[in-house]
Amino acid sequence: MNGLSVRLQQVAAQIPEHSSVLDVGCSDGRLLAWLRDNKSVDGRGIELDAVRVAAAVTRGLSVVQGDATRDLAAFPDQSVDFAVLSETLQAMEAPARVLQELVRIGRLAVVAFPNFGHWRVRMNLLFAGRMPVTPSLPTSWHETENIHLCTIDDFRALAAELGLRIEREAYLAGETPIGAWPNLLADHGLFVLSR
Amino acid sequence: MPSSVTHQQLRLDADLPLDSGLVLPRPVIAYETLGALDEAKSNAILICHALTGDQYVASTHPMTGKPGWWKRMVGPGKPIDPERHFIICSNVVGGCMGSEGPASPHPEDGRPWGLRFPVITIADMVRAQAALLDGLGIGALLAVVGGSMGGMQALQWAASFPDRICSVVAIASAARHSAQNIAFHEVGRQAIMADPRWQGGAYAAGCGPVNGLAVARMAAHITYLSEEGLTAKFGRQLQGRTDKSFGFDADFQVESYLRHQGMSFVDRFDANSYLYITRAMDYFDLADPFAGLLAPVFANCKARFCIVSFDSDWLYPTVESKRIVQALVAAGRHASFVELSSPFGHDAFLLDPPGLTGVIDGFLKAVEQRG
Numbered sequence: 270m271n272g273l274s275v276r277l278q279q280v281a282a283q284i285p286e287h288s289s290v291l292d293v294g295c296s297d298g299r300l301l302a303w304l305r306d307n308k309s310v311d312g313r314g315i316e317l318d319a320v321r322v323a324a325a326v327t328r329g330l331s332v333v334q335g336d337a338t339r340d341l342a343a344f345p346d347q348s349v350d351f352a353v354l355s356e357t358l359q360a361m362e363a364p365a366r367v368l369q370e371l372v373r374i375g376r377l378a379v380v381a382f383p384n385f386g387h388w389r390v391r392m393n394l395l396f397a398g399r400m401p402v403t404p405s406l407p408t409s410w411h412e413t414e415n416i417h418l419c420t421i422d423d424f425r426a427l428a429a430e431l432g433l434r435i436e437r438e439a440y441l442a443g444e445t446p447i448g449a450w451p452n453l454l455a456d457h458g459l460f461v462l463s464r
Numbered sequence: 465m466p467s468s469v470t471h472q473q474l475r476l477d478a479d480l481p482l483d484s485g486l487v488l489p490r491p492v493i494a495y496e497t498l499g500a501l502d503e504a505k506s507n508a509i510l511i512c513h514a515l516t517g518d519q520y521v522a523s524t525h526p527m528t529g530k531p532g533w534w535k536r537m538v539g540p541g542k543p544i545d546p547e548r549h550f551i552i553c554s555n556v557v558g559g560c561m562g563s564e565g566p567a568s569p570h571p572e573d574g575r576p577w578g579l580r581f582p583v584i585t586i587a588d589m590v591r592a593q594a595a596l597l598d599g600l601g602i603g604a605l606l607a608v609v610g611g612s613m614g615g616m617q618a619l620q621w622a623a624s625f626p627d628r629i630c631s632v633v634a635i636a637s638a639a640r641h642s643a644q645n646i647a648f649h650e651v652g653r654q655a656i657m658a659d660p661r662w663q664g665g666a667y668a669a670g671c672g673p674v675n676g677l678a679v680a681r682m683a684a685h686i687t688y689l690s691e692e693g694l695t696a697k698f699g700r701q702l703q704g705r706t707d708k709s710f711g712f713d714a715d716f717q718v719e720s721y722l723r724h725q726g727m728s729f730v731d732r733f734d735a736n737s738y739l740y741i742t743r744a745m746d747y748f749d750l751a752d753p754f755a756g757l758l759a760p761v762f763a764n765c766k767a768r769f770c771i772v773s774f775d776s777d778w779l780y781p782t783v784e785s786k787r788i789v790q791a792l793v794a795a796g797r798h799a800s801f802v803e804l805s806s807p808f809g810h811d812a813f814l815l816d817p818p819g820l821t822g823v824i825d826g827f828l829k830a831v832e833q834r835g
Contacts, residue, residue, distance in 0.1 A: 319803055323819040326800040329830025331768065333789050333801040343790040 275444040288350035294357030298325030341370040359415040372464040381459040386420030386452040405456040437461040471562030486582040494562025495554035499546030511553040512610030512617035518561035521553040543825035557592040558740040566736035579665035611635040611813035626765035631831040636813040638784035640749035649742040652680030677735040678726030690776040690809035758791035770827040771801040779810040
C-alpha cells in the first residue's frame, strides 16, 4: 500500500474491490485515487478546501467542493456501499448529524479518528496541566481545526445513542494494530457502522 | 461589418425546428475544427462559445487578426489539445460570424432577416450543433465544453442529447438566468433599440445602431469584471491628463477603457444578433420542464460533469454552480466542482486563473482513460 499512511491503509483495508465509496473530507483525494487504482473502486469525494479539491480533480477524481454539515443532504439514500469519514469527525460542526448522514448515504460507514482517551493525552493533562500535543494530535489548542475531539468510549456511546450498529472496529497505537484496552492504548480508532 | 471575410460553413440538410414552434429553413452553420478525428471517432470535443464569442477558439480571427479567444485552454500541450482531440467550435445559430442569424439573407427576398428572424433559445443552438455534427459524421462527443453561455449550452447538451456525450465541462455558468442577469441584458437591448439607427431592426448592413450597441457592450463589460479587478487596473487614475476636465470627456482611465471596449465591439458584432442571443440566455432555465427541479434534468445522462466557478464572479456566482452540483449529486451523477480564486470576475474563465487548466486537464484525461 505504497503512498498511503498507515491510518488510510487501515481505512482502505475495509473496502472490497469494485465497491462504491463516498469520501467525506477527502482532502486531495489520496485515498480515493489509491482505491481507484488498486481496488477499482467507484469513488466520489467532498472536500471543503478549494486547493485540495482542485488537486483531487486534477487527479481525475469526482470530487465536489462543499461542507459536510450542509452539502451531504443532496446525496441520495443508500447510494454508495461505503461512506468514509477519515480524520475529519473531530473537525465537524455537528458530528452526530454527519454520522447519521453517513449511514443514510452509505450502506456502511467507515469512521476513523484520533483517540482523545489515549494514555499520552491523559498524561499530558494530568501532569503538565496543558492541552495535549501528541504525535496523533500535533497542533496546539489555539491553532487546531479539531473542535469536537472524543475518546473511543465517547464514540461508542454516541453510536449507541444514535442507534448505530458497530459492525467492525480496529485500533492503532502509532503504526501498530492493537486489540486490548483501546480507549487507553490506541491513539487511533476505526469503526464500521450501519444503521 | 466587412462581408469579404469567408468562414467555413455547412448548410444543414434539414430544417431546424425551434422551441418557439417555428422552423428555420435549412440554416447555415459556420464552424472551425482543429486536430483530426481518430478511427474510433472517440476524440471529438465540442467547444461552445459565450455571448459575444465565435468559432475562432484557437485560430486567428479573420476580422480582428487577434489570436483565438481560448488559446489558454486550447492548443498543443493544453488541456484541449489538437494533437489528441478533434476540436469543433461553431458559431451559434442567431450569431453573426457566418451562422444563420438576423443579418443573414432571408431565403425568400435575400434582404437581411432583421426582426423576421425567429427568437431562438439555448436548446435551439444545441440542436443546430447536433445537426452540424451529424453533417460532419460525428456521433458521440468525448466532451462538450463551455464557459458562461457556452456552459449553458454544455449543460443543455446533457438534457437534449444525453446519449451523445461522455462528459460536460461548464465554467462560470448557470442552469438559469437570474433576475439580475435578465435585467442587465434588458439594459443592453434598450440601449440598442433606443438608437435611431436601429430602425426596428431593419437597418442596412454597415448602417447599424453602433452607438446603442457600444453602450450595451460597455454596460455588459462591467458585469464581466469585479470591483476589485477594476480598482486594481484603473483606480481613479485619469486618462492622458493631469487634472479633471470639468466636462464629459473620458477623464478617467476606466471610462476610456469602456469606450474602447464598446467601439471595438461594434466592428465585429451585429446589433440584432446581440438582441437575439441575449434573449436566448434570458429564456434559459434548464429546470423549467420539471417544475423548477433541476435533478430530473440529469436523470438520463450518464456523462461525467466538471463544474467550475470563480469567487469574484458576481454575474454567474458560485451559488448557481452549487445548485447544478447539488442536482448532479442528487441524480447520482459523477460530478467534480471547485470554486477557484481569481480577482478577475466572470472574465476569469477566459484568462488563466491558478488551477483552471490543471482541473480541466485532469478531468478530461480521466474521461479519456475511464470513459
